[in-house]
Amino acid sequence: MRLTRSGVATGFIVVLALWLGSLVTSALPDPDDVYDQPFVTKASVNQEVEIRTAKLNVTGVRSGPEFQYATFVDGQAVNGTSTIAATTAIWLVIDITYEPTGQTSSLQGLRVKAADGRLFGADSVTIPCGPTQPGMALNCAIPFEVPKDALAGAHLLVPAAGLVDAADSLADIDLGIDAAEATTLGAATERQMIDPKPAGEG
Amino acid sequence: MGDERPATDEPAKPANARLERAKKGYSLVSDIFTPTRLLVLLAVLILLPVSLWGGLDAVAETPEDLPTVDAWEALETNPLTITPTKFLYGDSINGVLSEQIGARYLFLAVDVTNTSDAPVSSTLLTSSLTLGAQQLKTTFLHSGKLAPPVAYRINDGLQLGALQPDVTVPVLLVWQQNSAVPAPAEVEVTASSWTWRADSLTGSLGWRDQTPEVLTTLPLTPAGDA
Numbered sequence: 001m002r003l004t005r006s007g008v009a010t011g012f013i014v015v016l017a018l019w020l021g022s023l024v025t026s027a028l029p030d031p032d033d034v035y036d037q038p039f040v041t042k043a044s045v046n047q048e049v050e051i052r053t054a055k056l057n058v059t060g061v062r063s064g065p066e067f068q069y070a071t072f073v074d075g076q077a078v079n080g081t082s083t084i085a086a087t088t089a090i091w092l093v094i095d096i097t098y099e100p101t102g103q104t105s106s107l108q109g110l111r112v113k114a115a116d117g118r119l120f121g122a123d124s125v126t127i128p129c130g131p132t133q134p135g136m137a138l139n140c141a142i143p144f145e146v147p148k149d150a151l152a153g154a155h156l157l158v159p160a161a162g163l164v165d166a167a168d169s170l171a172d173i174d175l176g177i178d179a180a181e182a183t184t185l186g187a188a189t190e191r192q193m194i195d196p197k198p199a200g201e202g
Numbered sequence: 203m204g205d206e207r208p209a210t211d212e213p214a215k216p217a218n219a220r221l222e223r224a225k226k227g228y229s230l231v232s233d234i235f236t237p238t239r240l241l242v243l244l245a246v247l248i249l250l251p252v253s254l255w256g257g258l259d260a261v262a263e264t265p266e267d268l269p270t271v272d273a274w275e276a277l278e279t280n281p282l283t284i285t286p287t288k289f290l291y292g293d294s295i296n297g298v299l300s301e302q303i304g305a306r307y308l309f310l311a312v313d314v315t316n317t318s319d320a321p322v323s324s325t326l327l328t329s330s331l332t333l334g335a336q337q338l339k340t341t342f343l344h345s346g347k348l349a350p351p352v353a354y355r356i357n358d359g360l361q362l363g364a365l366q367p368d369v370t371v372p373v374l375l376v377w378q379q380n381s382a383v384p385a386p387a388e389v390e391v392t393a394s395s396w397t398w399r400a401d402s403l404t405g406s407l408g409w410r411d412q413t414p415e416v417l418t419t420l421p422l423t424p425a426g427d428a
Contacts, residue, residue: 066358086357089369121321123364125355147368 038159038170045176052160052169053105055137057097061175063151063185064192067091067143069127072195084191085125085143092144092185093192094156094175097199098129099137106130109162112144112175115153119164120146129196137199141192148186152179268392268417277393279415281318282327282365284393286418287311287372291385292425298359299376306385308335308377309425311356313370318398321364326396326409328353328375334390337380351375388421 043049048057066086070077085091098107107129112120122142129140146154154177160169177185228235235243252258271277276285288311294301295309310331316322328350353362356372365371379385393416396409 083360084358085355085360087369088357088371089366117319118367119320120366121364123321124366125358125360125363145366145369147366150368 036165036167038164038166038168040170040172042172042174044174047173049171049173050101051158051171052102054101054107054160055097055099056158056171056173058094058156058173058175059097059139060095061177061185062093062095062192063090063188064093064190065090065188066191067093067194068191069125069143069194072193083125087124087145089145089147090151090186090188091192092146092151092154093194094142094144096129096140096142096156096158097137098132098140099199100130100132100134102134104131104133106132107140107142107158109159109164110142110144111157111164112146112150113155113157113172114146114150116150118150119157120144120150127194132198138196139199140196141194143192143194148182151177151185152182153177268414270417270419273418273420275418277391277416277418279330279393280395280397281316281322281409282330282393283315283317284327284331285313286391286420287313289389289420289422290425291379291422298354302378304381305339305378306381308333308338308379308389308422310351310375310377310391310420312373312375314365314373315370316365316367319367321366322409323364324353324362325350327362327365327373329412330394330396331375332392332394332414333377334392335377335379335386337383339378339380351377385424386422388419390417390419392417 041049041051043056043058045058045060048055050056066084068077068082068084070082072078092112094112096107110122114120122144124145125143127141127143129142130138132138154175156171156173156175157164158171158173159166164170249258274286276283288309290309290311291306292309293306295307299307310333312331314327331351352375354360354374354376355362356374362371362373392414394412395415396413397411398407398409399411400407401410
């Protein structure tokens, strides 16, 4: 058989197409890899994000060695409503606006994910956010007990229905904590106040 | 075909003869060794050596070959590191636990660190520690040696919630003991490990398969002496 220039070119193009096809196939997610994975929507601080059950907006982060959860009037905790929690690590308090979209519900199952993959829950001392009605936003502050080395690069995960590993809608919010901010947050000494209020109130 | 019949009948004769001899021999003792008595004898012959080698003993709650550590040293388990710091008994804690007739409190203070990479429930800690003391119960009046204690965060007095990765939490574990039983001078404490795996029926992940991991003996002192 005699080789021609067009034959060699055709062969080369066929091999190249097969190679490119294999590259594309290997880069695409395998159905088994994504079957049970959540549907992630990424956001950052002060950016509203919508998941299946709610609209969310992280408005800030703060920290302290203690937090006080209470109903405050004129800066003073109302008698009988106060819980003070302390830690050997640091309380990372995340201010978040929560507005259910479908039905009355509460904000549940949140996790802070450290840059190295460790997960921290909001249930060292459980502080409620809600229940509230669809369309009625609530300003909440959620405390997470974390070691100081987990602050830099941390993200907040908010699941639609309470489980961050469920195959459901999930908000992944970059808290914008760089190394310098982590040092500042880790050195905080003031007690943080937590008092859920409807959005628009103090 | 006709040649094959004598060949198959020949070996049957000795077997039938042996069977007849066995029947004859059994007929001599059949009034003593009835089938029922033979079954009882067989059961005795099986159970006797099994029981002699301890096969019928109650399963030990604490394996005798557990590694032991000195008092107040860290108990390394999976996924918790538990370091006892104080072990006291008393009648009450002001504002938290009131005095109860017929019972004393045992207070075990520990520093707990979750060494996994996700939050761990407080019940994993309270289920992990077992005291070798008599007539224990929890403050919720469940009786039994394995009664889990109630757990409080020492730094703020709140009931213990989840334990976060790499955060050491001072915790007070509280049992109750019948005060009619003298307070022991020392108590054996067993700490268990757990395995993170999926449930075979539901597929849900969790800490399962509690296994005693390490043993220590702690002196118990009156709270007034602390």
